Amino acid sequence: MDINEVVYQTFFPAAGKIIILGGFFEGSILELSGGHILVQCLKDEGVEYVFGYPGGAVLHIYDAIFHQEDVKHILVRHEQGAAHAADAYARATGKPGVVLVTSGPGATNAVTGIATAYMDSIPLVILSGQVPSPVIGSDAFQEVDTVGITRPCVKHNFLVKDVNLLAETIKKAFYVATTGRPGPVLVDIPKDITDPNIKVPYHYPEKISMRSYNPVVSGHKGQIKKAVELLLSAKRPIIYSGGGVVLGEAHRELIELTRLLGFPITQTLMGLGAYPAPDPLFLGMLGMHGTYEANMAMHESDVILAVGARFDDRVTGKLTEFCPYAKIIHIDIDPASISKTVKVDIPIVGDVKPVLEQMLELIKAGNLKPDSEELKAWWDVIESWRQVDCLAYDRDSGLIKPQYVVEQLYQVTGGNAYVTSDVGQHQMYAAQFYHFNKPRRWINSGGLGTMGFGLPAAIGVKLAFPDADVACITGEASIQMCIQELSTALQYNTPVKIVNLNNRYMGMVRQWQEFSYQCRYSQSYMDTIPDFVKLAEAYGHVGIRVEQPEDVRGALEEAFSLKDRTVFLDFVTDRTENVYPMIEAGKAHHDMKLRVAPSAPLDRELS
Amino acid sequence: MRHIISILIENESGALSRVAGLFSARGYNIESLTVAPTEDPSLSRMTLVTRGNDEIIEQITKQLNKLIDVVKLIDLAESEHIERELMLVKIKTTLESREEVRSMVDIFRGKIIDVTPSSYVVEMTGHSSKLDAFIHGCAADSIIEVVRSGPTGISRGEKGLHL
Helix, strand or coil, X not given: CCHHHHHHHHHCCCCCCEECCCCCCCCCEEEXXXXXXXXXXXHHCCCCEEEECCCHHHHHHHHHXXXXXXXXXXXXXXXXXXXXXXXXXXXXXXXXXXXXXXXXXXXXXXXXXXXXXXXXXXXXEEXXXXXXXXXXXCCCCCCCCHHHHHHHHCCEEEECCCHHXXXXXXXXXXXXXXXXXXXXXXXXXXXXXXXXXXXXXXXXXXXXXXXXXXXXXXXXXXXXXXXXXXXXXXXXXXXEECHHHHHCCCHHHHHHHXXXXXXXXXXXXXXXXXXXXXXXXXXXXXXXXXXXXXXHHHHHCCEEEEECCCCCHHHHCCHHHCCCCCEEEEEECCHHXXXXXXXXXXXXXXXXXXXXXXXXXXXXXXXXXXXHHHHHHHHHHHHHHHCCCCCCCCCCCCCECHHHHHHHHHHHCCCCCEEEECCCHHHHHHHHHCCCCCCCCEECCCCCCCCXXXXXXXXXXXXXXXXXXXXXXXXXXXXXXXXXXXXXXXXXXXXXXXXXXXXXXXXXXXXXXXXXXXXXXXXXXCCCCCCHHHHHHHCCCEEEEECCHHHHHXXXXXXXXXXXXXXXXXXXXXXXXXXXXXXXXXXXXXXCECCCCCCCXXXXXXX | CEEEEEEEEECCCCHHHHHHHHHHHCCCCCCEEEEEECCCCCEEEEEEEEECCHHHXXXXXXXXXXXXXXXXXXXXXXXXXXXXXEEEEEEECCCCCHHHHHHHHHXXXXXXXXXXXXXXXXXXXXXXXXXXXXXXXXXXXHEXXXXXXXXXXXXXXXXXXXX
């Protein structure tokens, strides 16, 4: 054994036959089995964490993981949790999340998480085991057509048919997942591909190009010029920005442009945080549970600058009455998002950051300025809408109001926490009352609306930022969909704070039933709800039940002072509370349901 | 309006189902679909006939372009083009009808490529409407089976869909 070989054996104990072609490392080719290739690829890609769950088809890969410590494996309790945790890690850091699951049920369990990431354009690489190539198609044990099942909810997927192509395929997966409009990419790996006895030369390509995939980056100059001219001629302008600004790291440019123009800005659920919420130019979120001022300003506007937003139905309401007076400029990296539901006047296909930079340059270089008188008149109208105070709620209630809990959470954490959420009323309260002032702090399932997302997501975020405060705002229905991850939280010491707004109802379902089904609360009530304090304790965490409004603040402070403990705060909230304002399905922006009288007592019997 | 979308796509397993899946998932209709490898065996050429207004066709082409395996595509209906469809028809014949069928085939410039005492197999290419006309011209009870490839097409002039 020469010195080079000794070095190799020290650093790569799993390496097989070693061919030393040149001197120390240089020019040498490493031969590895598929399992080790996979792990080595992850190392070369700079992957910190893999979220997964072992099983038959991935045992070779798990054995390769066993031999190293660079890529840390986080063992979840259900594959859905793995996908959500990796997804949230990606949302919080901007780096791709990595998931490893076995064939069959491992893959199908992950599908909800994959679809969640797909709808919100989150870069994920999912590695799924598959039955050995020779038995594919024979209904083998734990066989499922993973490539077929996941096809509609991934950006792309691959089935690896040759171990020699494994490294290149992994590189392609990361490349496709993270470039253009990001999204999940799945690599299905039959067990024979990772056979420890078959070793092939390992080479991880530094760069990769695909003839069929060339995402556009910079926008069309002529279109950008036209957009700037339209913006500067606007009388009642509004900026409407979405998740694309967060994903495209364009928040600085967005803030600069908004302030330079002095235009009002509203954001989608996915866009929150890209523009600081406490800023006076910010009108709040728009859409179904958006603010009165944001939705009215959209409806009455004459020019809309849509940035990295996709005119989702929860944003637009009734399409035929959407923004009837507005000319629309739409910046998006995905051409298919442009004019999909709403016809736009000036489409700009490109990465939002360089496009906004180009717009800023043009505005600064030109002599045109927005008409300050028109703009002032517009702001006066907007201020009159703001006076409606559409988010007001009864602060004198003897019951805990869910809005109050979120407000207190905002104050206790100084607005600096990473907040994950599940789906329902609590998600809307979080979006309305936690005033996000930085991007990547608000982690929620916007597009797919996946209950069960919050807890595994909080774990993924806490792993990425161990020193940051991480809160999971949830409800007693959502939290039970991935409650098993409390066990993961203990194993990996991820002290997150679970803020359970427990109203003993599937609140959002109940609200719709109240409004649209004459209060027929069909199946939106659970007869049995666990004792969450005992449950938290059973999983090794701290549980606190809060029943009085005056105890809310203290409980939150106590929870965040327990730096190294996961705390489950079970707030027993007013079960009659609804999310206002609300644009009911099929209605337009100016047709909002507002709380009738914020201080009026709600003496409704619910069931 | 009817559109013929011609697609160059990576010749990989699953590529066809990505296209078919896209159409079913998004509720677009497919009238016909033909696919075969090109002179470059790593690429397939797909010809897809669909109907929709301009907005729908725009979305269809954008969504197709978004598929990672799709290399390039064009909407042939946007410019001058030629389209052809291949049809094989098995026709029941009697002593009395054989001459009439032969002359019909001649008029439509088809070929009889298989003969038995009681049947012909007719091969015919052309615009889909010509094939429709031939079928209409045959006695309904004489047709045993019809196999059509679905239209495929190419643009006129020297420009083409290639890498």
